[in-house]
Amino acid sequence: MVIGLDSAPPSTTFERFLDVMPNLAEILDSSLYGPLRSTHPPITVPAWATMATGRTPGELGMYGFRHRKPGDYIDYYLVTSKNLRLPAVWDYLAKAGMKSLLVGFPPSYPPLRIDGWLISDFHTPSNSKNYTYPPWLRIEVERVAGGKFIHDVEFRVEDRGPLVRYLFEMTKQHLKVVEHLAATKSWSLLWYVEIGMDRLHHAFWKFFDENHPRYVPDSEFADVVERYYRMIDEGIGRLKRVAPDSHLLIVSDHGAKAMEGAFVINEWLADNGYLKFKERPEVQTPLDKAKIDWEKTLAWGWGGYYARIFINLKGREPQGRVNPEDYESVLGQLADDLREVKTPDGRTMGVEFHVPSELYPEVKGDAPDTIVYFGNLSWRSAGTVGHGRWYLEENDTGPDDAVHDWDGIYVLYDPQGRIVRGNRRAEIYDVAPTILKIMGLPTEKLRGSLIRC
DSSP, rough: OOETOOOOOOOIIIIITTOOHHHHHHHTTTTEEEEEEEOOOHHHHHHHHHHHHHHOHHTOOSSSSSSTTTTTTEEEEEEOGGGGSOOOHHHHHHHOOOEEEEEEEESSSTTTSSSSSEOOOOOOOOSSSSESTTHHHHHHHHHHHTSOOOOOOOOOOOOOOHHHHHHHHHHHHHHHHHHHHHHSSSOEEEEEEETHHHHHHHHHGGGTTTTTTTTTTOOTTHHOOOHHHHHEEEHHHHHHHHHHTEEEEOOOEEEEEEEOOEHHHHHHHHHSSSSSHHHHSSSOOOOOGGGEGGGGOEEEEBBSSSEEEOOOOBBTTTTBOGGGGGGHHHHHHHHHHHHTTTTTSSOOOOOEEEHHHHOSOOOSOOOSSSSBBTTTTEEEEEEOOOOOOSSSSTTTTSSSOOEEESSEEEEEEEEEEEEEEEEOEEGGHHHHHHHHHTTTOTTSSSSSOOOOO
């Protein structure tokens, strides 16, 4: 049984809120556990896909939620289950005659056809009636759920009061449905991912973290995160009791921490001669609405928890400016210039600049030209323009209190007590071979090592 807590970091799960999680605390006493290093980039979709396949984002061709359409400056497509083309652990299990039960695994919409049962992930449109496999499973799910299955909540909202209710309602429903399916289906692998914890962190981090730069003391939301962790712990306890003889693996795809601010990548590119406007906006404007002089532009960027920067390459882009023979030198100059960036108070930002071919043994799909992290991920990238400055205290596309961090968590529990208990680090690539080893299947095709002492 794999319980996925999207974005759970060691700082909250193993430390800050462990006192209100008695079920997890009891499991830790008999488990091997510790930080789980995420992928480059530490983003939900590539990270979970990596965890299940043992392959890098480059091999998977997944670099985030959305990818730029080839030959287009602005248009993009969403990464879906159709992009998950390499075998995952449930595919190996199916060949061995074992069934799987997946709930909320990203990316699994449109519904993956697996040997077993599936409820698709948070990217499922709210009006979709096609979100289970087999299709008839939806009838059972909605009967148990008491209505339509809630895949996600809108979390970037100013009015957080209703969000508290929606978030708890969604997660309680998920736990109820998973507990029912776990008890009534004959599965060899159950993998449930709870996206609600990610939404919780992004919406409520500044209300409990005294070190957050925009900490709100004495807020009505001060106990929301603690209450949510209590609810998750109760769910973990119930699920463990459904299958007491199963190995239990609790994992997260990446961590979370307080957001320092947003670095406005396209304002910086414009001020440093890489991005040219026909008419520069004076109010916040999405890049696709700005009047850009593409014939004079060298590079442009995307916002997110990391920046993707694209080179305006001749022969690849409609109005390419950079000659192919100059591509490497432009990348080199861009890297040198970005590494000089300071924080608003004059400290070195600590910009990490990566070319995909240096990160991955193979680069498939529509990769960005560069992957850039700001301030060890403490600063997110803002992709809009018209701010007239490089730094924002808040996210430019809606309230967001937290950013991603490198380390998620793992907890490996063996009901027979055959593992050595303790705390040690592991990598996200270690999860797939560990699951297959537990199931008695070969692991030689996968990256990573077994999580064991």
